[in-house]
Amino acid sequence: MNVAVIGMGYVGATMSVALGLHGHQVLGIDVDKEKIASFNKGIIPIYEIGMEENLLSLMEAKQITFSEDLSDIDTCQVVMIAVGTPASADGRADLSYIEEVAKQLGKVMNRKKIIVIKSTVPVGTCDVVSHIIQDEQKRRGVSIPFEIVSNPEFLREGRALQDALYPERIVIGCSSSQAKKVMNELYHKVADKILFTSVRNSEMIKYASNAFLATKISFVNELARLTERVGADITEVARGMGMDSRIGEKFLHAGIGYGGSCFPKDTEALLAIGKDAEVELSLLQAVKKVNISQIKWFCQKMKTCMGHLQNKKIAVLGLTFKPNTDDIREAPALRILDFLMENGAAVSAFDPKGMKATSSLYPEVNYCATPLQAIRNTEAIILATEWPEIVKLDWKTAAKIVAKPILFDGRNALNPVEMENWGYHYTGVGVFTS
Numbered sequence: 001m002n003v004a005v006i007g008m009g010y011v012g013a014t015m016s017v018a019l020g021l022h023g024h025q026v027l028g029i030d031v032d033k034e035k036i037a038s039f040n041k042g043i044i045p046i047y048e049i050g051m052e053e054n055l056l057s058l059m060e061a062k063q064i065t066f067s068e069d070l071s072d073i074d075t076c077q078v079v080m081i082a083v084g085t086p087a088s089a090d091g092r093a094d095l096s097y098i099e100e101v102a103k104q105l106g107k108v109m110n111r112k113k114i115i116v117i118k119s120t121v122p123v124g125t126c127d128v129v130s131h132i133i134q135d136e137q138k139r140r141g142v143s144i145p146f147e148i149v150s151n152p153e154f155l156r157e158g159r160a161l162q163d164a165l166y167p168e169r170i171v172i173g174c175s176s177s178q179a180k181k182v183m184n185e186l187y188h189k190v191a192d193k194i195l196f197t198s199v200r201n202s203e204m205i206k207y208a209s210n211a212f213l214a215t216k217i218s219f220v221n222e223l224a225r226l227t228e229r230v231g232a233d234i235t236e237v238a239r240g241m242g243m244d245s246r247i248g249e250k251f252l253h254a255g256i257g258y259g260g261s262c263f264p265k266d267t268e269a270l271l272a273i274g275k276d277a278e279v280e281l282s283l284l285q286a287v288k289k290v291n292i293s294q295i296k297w298f299c300q301k302m303k304t305c306m307g308h309l310q311n312k313k314i315a316v317l318g319l320t321f322k323p324n325t326d327d328i329r330e331a332p333a334l335r336i337l338d339f340l341m342e343n344g345a346a347v348s349a350f351d352p353k354g355m356k357a358t359s360s361l362y363p364e365v366n367y368c369a370t371p372l373q374a375i376r377n378t379e380a381i382i383l384a385t386e387w388p389e390i391v392k393l394d395w396k397t398a399a400k401i402v403a404k405p406i407l408f409d410g411r412n413a414l415n416p417v418e419m420e421n422w423g424y425h426y427t428g429v430g431v432f433t434s
């Protein structure tokens with residue numbers, strides 16, 4: 001099947017490779033000329049495990065091509081839209097990129113198409129896209145048949161290709177049997193995972209899923225503040241809770257809050273959807289509030305422990321919003337950098353993939369090639385992202401090269417007993433230490 005993917009960001013790039021590996025002929029389109037030039041050289045401008053080698057083999061087999069020109073979609077039966085839907089100033093999803101693509105499609109479309117909305121969009125957006133295309137066609141005096149299908153994406157950064165190739169579920173909102181047939185063919189390798197539903201249900205499932213996962217995280221983070229006060233350990237508490245299959249062990253890992261390009265913006269967008277519909281989403285409001293205050297609570301704990309931070313040398317290990325990505329969007333580590341800067345600390349940092357993007361925002365930080373370089377002669381270490389290179393550091397040796405062995409573990413990624421045995425003053429999140 002010939003498929004065009006519009007918007008070659010994290011989702012578009014991953015879907016292009018996954019669809020290529022599933023045997024489709026893929027055309028990747030983006031307005032960003034540099035991005036397309038990079039893809040054409042076989043270089044993916046994002047870091048995701050397994051993507052580049054698969055891209056190269058697909059390019060060699062001529063199964064994937066790239067273009068800046070949307071009118072190249074002519075021979076594609078399916079057009080997938082994966083452009084960004086960032087938060088507007090008022091929290092609503094900014095649909096301007098989607099609307100622009102819809103306008104362009106209305107202008108250039110000459111043959112029947114199934115248009116698949118991959119981006120995360122509020123309920124009703126597929127109808128909006130449909131109207132924009134119809135209006136453009138009217139202006140051109142043509143009537144070319146098309147159907148809009150909602151097919152939200154559930155991949156996680158850091159394991160995006162795995163998630164796209166072996167999804168737990170594929171949600172598809174469409175109305176006609178013809179669209180169902182095409183979507184079954186598109187996902188022929190994983191067709192047993194498809195849930196067909198209405199377009200509006202499908203649009204809602206995406207926001208509901210992210211909001212629920214964010215709720216689990218804020219729940220455990222708030223509880224963490226309590227456990228350490230009452231002499232309990234949130235890691236053990238979460239483990240005990242998670243053994244009940246009705247609760248489940250996943251997304252109960254306490255830390256410095258959720259970040260990334262999705263949870264903060266999608267919870268915000270769902271709150272705005274509630275506001276527009278005059279339905280108060282008070283639980284979700286609390287989820288957001290806890291997430292914002294979690295990082296402040298953690299920073300305050302650091303300050304209380306260290307007295308003041310003025311001119312103190314402090315190392316931040318991990319900058320990305322989670323391990324195995326180069327994405328720093330809404331990363332909690334950046335809020336820690338803000339706090340340290342405001343309080344006059346001298347900051348060094350290490351991250352395997354996030355230093356390039358961070359250095360343009362925080363040029364005053366001393367970026368180091370290894371975690372050991374970053375922590376040398378520091379008076380405190382903050383673990384902000386649990387990259388394997390950081391968690392598996394030789395912490396025993398590390399204790400000998402710091403000025404003071406004070407360790408703040410923002411991800412509960414280290415063993416507190418082991419750390420204390422090696423001489424650290426260890427502070428985790430919701431971890432009771434004597």
Ligand SMILES: NC(=O)c1ccc[n+]([C@@H]2O[C@H](COP(=O)([O-])OP(=O)(O)OC[C@H]3O[C@@H](n4cnc5c(N)ncnc54)[C@H](O)[C@@H]3O)[C@@H](O)[C@H]2O)c1
Binds near residue numbers: 009032153154156262
């Ligand atoms: N990042 C994730 O992990 C993830 C996972 C699931 C769903 N989503 C959703 O998928 C969507 C895309 O997210 P992302 O992180 O890949 O975005 P991104 O910002 O990384 O990439 C978006 C791409 O769209 C391109 N673009 C913008 N306007 C265009 C146009 N008119 N024509 C062609 N290309 C255009 C941009 O140049 C950019 O390369 C969002 O709605 C997001 O919420 C993201």
Ligand SMILES: O=c1ccn([C@@H]2O[C@H](COP(=O)(O)OP(=O)(O)O[C@H]3O[C@H](CO)[C@@H](O)[C@H](O)[C@H]3O)[C@@H](O)[C@H]2O)c(=O)[nH]1
Binds near residue numbers: 250
């Ligand atoms: O127990 C947990 C699990 C996650 N996090 C944090 O939550 C954030 C998001 O993590 P994760 O969900 O793994 O990453 P994303 O790549 O943002 O993926 C989420 O957002 C995507 C975009 O919508 C969806 O497609 C995915 O299904 C959804 O998991 C990160 O900052 C994590 O550190 C925690 O603090 N505790």
